[in-house]
Amino acid sequence: MKRWLVLIVVAAVVIVVGLSRLELDADVFGLLPRDEPTVQGLKLYHETFGSAQELMLTVRSPDAELTENAAKSLAEALEASDLTDQALWRDPFRDDPEALAELLAYLWLNQPADEFARMAERFEDGRLEPVLDETIELMTTSLRAEDVGRLSHDPYGLTYLPGNIESPISRGLEDPFSSADGRFRILFVSFPYEDAGYFTSHRWTTAIEELIAGWRLEEDFGDDVVIKMTGDPAFIAEVGAGLMRDMKLAALGTLILVASLFWFVHRSWLPLTWLVVLLVVVLTGTVAIGTLLLGPLNVVALGFAAILLGLAADYALILYQEYISDRDLSVPELRRFVAPSILWAACTTAGAFFMVGRSSLPGLTQLGTLVAVGILLAAAVMLLAFLTPLASFGLGRRQPGPQPAVLTSLSGRSAWIITALAIAASGLVLAIERPRVDSSTDDLGPKNAAARQALDEVHVEVGGFAEALWLLVEGPDEAAVSRRLQSADELIDAAVEDGRLTGSALPTALWPRPPMQEANRPLVLA
Secondary structure (H helix, E strand, C coil): CHHHHHHHHHHHHHHHHHHHCCCEECCHHHHCCCCCHHHHHHHHHHHHHCHHHEEEEEEECCCHHHHHHHHHHHHHHHHHCCCCCCEECCCHHHHCHHHHHHHHHHHHHCCCHHHHHHHHHCCCCCCHHHHHHHHHHHHHHCCCHHHHHHHHHCCCCCCCCCCCCCCCCCCCCCCCCECCCCCEEEEEEECCCCCCCHHHHHHHHHHHHHHHHHHHHHCCCCCCCEEEEECHHHHHHHHHHHHHHHHHHHHHHHHHHHHHHHHHHHCCHHHHHHHHHHHHHHHHHHHHHHHHHHCCEEHHHHHHHHHHHHHHHHHHHHHHHHHHHCCCCCHHHHHHHHHHHHHHHHHHHHHHHHHHCCCCCHHHHHHHHHHHHHHHHHHHHHHHHHHHHHHHCCCCCCCCCCCCHHHHCCCHHHHHHHHHHHHHHHHHHHHHCCCCCCCCCHHHCCCCCHHHHHHHHHHHHHHCCCCCCCCCCCCCCHHHHHHHHHHHHHHHHHHHHHCCCCCCCCCCCCCCCHHHHHHHHHHHHC
């Protein structure tokens, strides 16, 4: 009894400590191979540019003015709540002329010394009036309304940057937060937490959805305004919720199936109840041990539950069948008789799942490890704990009743006939259509990927493209990255001319150029 109490206390401590540290990771990178260069690039973008801190809301309606008013009202409602620190719905430079002027000054400082010197000549003594005269003449003769509008606010032409550089206001009235027709807009909502795990993201996105529902009731924008959600928090919440739901259903379904089969064969409530209790103990114990060993568990790894429940139930069924058949053996004798078979089976099966743990997919790695640990734990728990309480209360050692008619009617000939029919049916299916391997990544995401659909709409409506390649440039310092960006820009321009690419957008002009800035600094200080 003392040994049992010690064992129960130790198990309870492990389970409590492990479950208290349980954290589910719904990161989409857990569904992708970790060693692939493309995946490494995506993770680098994710970690460097902080996309995990942004939620993107899309607003669409048949009318541009209605869309703009709805986006503005929703942004104000979000900022008035405690769910976010900032909700951007249009170009922030429009509300901050000083920031725009600072950006223009930075872009000029980033230019070659000769270009910067020519710009500075416009402000030399005796040059101000001639420059203004040239501007007035251009305004009176130009046929472009954009030139007239810009020069009326920028008489010295500071917004006309050299080369092919697009100034911050050269797009005129276009808004980077809106589609060309104005009927589609996006809002960037900042993530107010440092932790971007599944539970936090799910609670936050759910609160955002509730706020939007309440906002709809207060504001009369009608059903024509369609709002969708995308961004990393939405992806994490959507993928995690879907996988959690699927895994819960799989585990619960397996548990119900095992219990039903046990009752169908043995028709005994108390052993069945004890079996279900031990299965739950094995499951929670495996989760606790996995949390202590692996840290945050990927939601894909939760698929171990259904596999583990089925295997653990097999060990219990073998023990119980021997228990009711060999009534002359005591529990220790029966345990010594059956243990080698169960332990060898557990070790070989666990070894196979440990090999699955060598997968390049983080989720499958954890799944294989959890199943392997759970199988060994299930074998130990069933061998030590399943029969002892039953024998103590004298349960199940009576002569078993008649077997169900379905089982007694299955003779050896019937089994061979069923096996032959199964082989024939399998061969017929394979002859009609051979199995195909889908190497795409489409099936790695949820079936109803609302966040992905919203992101595709953003790419088409605002970005102007359905698909694009991302180019990530690294370097030991700013100057090295600047040189690599310039080289990449030249290569991409050549590819566009050859027709291999349709276009590109690189931040070459925005990236700091330390040599040019140092060369221009004396003229600025003068």
